[in-house]
Amino acid sequence: MKTRRLGKNGPEVGAVGLGCMGMASSYGQASDQAQVDAVIHRALDLGVTLFDTAEIYGPHVNETQVGTALSGKGGAGRRDKAFIATKFGIGWKADRSGLTVDGSPANVRRAIEGSLKRLNVDHVDLYYLHRVDPDTPIEDTVGAMAELVSEGKVRFLGLSEAAPATIRKAHATHPITALQTEYSLWSRDPEDEILATVRELGIGFVPYSPLGRGFLSGDIKSIDDLAEDDFRRSNPRFQGDNFQKNMDLVEAVKSIAHDRGVTAAQLALAWVLHQGDDLVPIPGTRRIATLEDNIAAARVVLTAEDVAAIEAVFPRDAAVGDRYAVAGQAALNR
Numbered sequence: 001m002k003t004r005r006l007g008k009n010g011p012e013v014g015a016v017g018l019g020c021m022g023m024a025s026s027y028g029q030a031s032d033q034a035q036v037d038a039v040i041h042r043a044l045d046l047g048v049t050l051f052d053t054a055e056i057y058g059p060h061v062n063e064t065q066v067g068t069a070l071s072g073k074g075g076a077g078r079r080d081k082a083f084i085a086t087k088f089g090i091g092w093k094a095d096r097s098g099l100t101v102d103g104s105p106a107n108v109r110r111a112i113e114g115s116l117k118r119l120n121v122d123h124v125d126l127y128y129l130h131r132v133d134p135d136t137p138i139e140d141t142v143g144a145m146a147e148l149v150s151e152g153k154v155r156f157l158g159l160s161e162a163a164p165a166t167i168r169k170a171h172a173t174h175p176i177t178a179l180q181t182e183y184s185l186w187s188r189d190p191e192d193e194i195l196a197t198v199r200e201l202g203i204g205f206v207p208y209s210p211l212g213r214g215f216l217s218g219d220i221k222s223i224d225d226l227a228e229d230d231f232r233r234s235n236p237r238f239q240g241d242n243f244q245k246n247m248d249l250v251e252a253v254k255s256i257a258h259d260r261g262v263t264a265a266q267l268a269l270a271w272v273l274h275q276g277d278d279l280v281p282i283p284g285t286r287r288i289a290t291l292e293d294n295i296a297a298a299r300v301v302l303t304a305e306d307v308a309a310i311e312a313v314f315p316r317d318a319a320v321g322d323r324y325a326v327a328g329q330a331a332l333n334r
Contacts, residue, residue, distance in 0.1 A: 177203065
């Protein structure tokens with residue numbers, strides 16, 4: 001796989017990474033360790049180097065899964081081939097009614113120790129603040145994260161779903177290597193200010209959910225295709241009339257993909273990759289076949305005519321519904 005550099009002075013990683021959240025949470029029953037091992041090992045075989053997880057995935061389960069697959073317990077022993085990114089700063093309220101956000105220096109310290117233990121590593125390659133804490137100055141949060149870099153526990157720092165002004169303040173405190181924000185054909189908000197800001201500052205951009213939580217693959221035909229405990233059932237874009245309106249957009253993309261001899265997922269990922277060499281999308285999966293399909297998108301070269309055709313049938317702001325339900329939406333762009 002071709003590589004891309006995360007930010008002006010960051011590391012080189014495979015052009016397509018692997019989001020690991022769905023192996024442990026949000027999309028139904030967690031995968032067993034053998035399945036996780038198989039997917040992560042195959043990803044390494046295909047040139048994937050960036051593996052993305054977080055403290056909240058499980059919670060805690062996914063970091064253990066990823067660490068086991070990479071540490072040798074799962075038979076791989078391939079830690080040196082992987083660039084591990086994890087995130088801290090959000091959790092669930094006791095009744096699961098919404099998120100808690102904690103970017104305090106004390107939580108920075110608490111969280112990293114747990115992540116290192118679960119991942120079975122002595123350092124994390126990229127450490128993200130998962131959501132910005134409105135009650136803690138970003139300079140305090142990033143200052144505490146910077147101390148982890150000095151101590152060798154973290155190599156690079158990142159932010160997730162941060163507003164442009166916050167990104168600037170954070171980067172002035174300590175260099176930020178990557179910003180992770182949702183970006184895809186149906187989530188194009190970063191085009192307003194975010195992409196221009198990170199490019200000006202030399203920060204890499206990591207689009208998560210580049211396939212719209214699987215919707216843009218065209219494989220989800222009905223809400224009944226999702227498990228009862230799949231969080232997408234409560235996502236506005238998957239609900240009611242929104243589902244069919246969004247599916248109509250995907251069907252149009254599938255038609256273009258068919259004409260190009262690729263899958264809808266490959267076309268949607270190729271569109272993201274086409275937006276700039278400083279983007280490293282992290283589509284997630286728990287299946288080897290889907291992984292291989294996604295990785296193949298890195299070989300799809302779109303012409304200007306292809307891009308125009310895609311955006312003609314799936315224009316910006318065409319997707320119907322918010323990205324998250326109310327609780328999740330409130331934590332964005334701070």
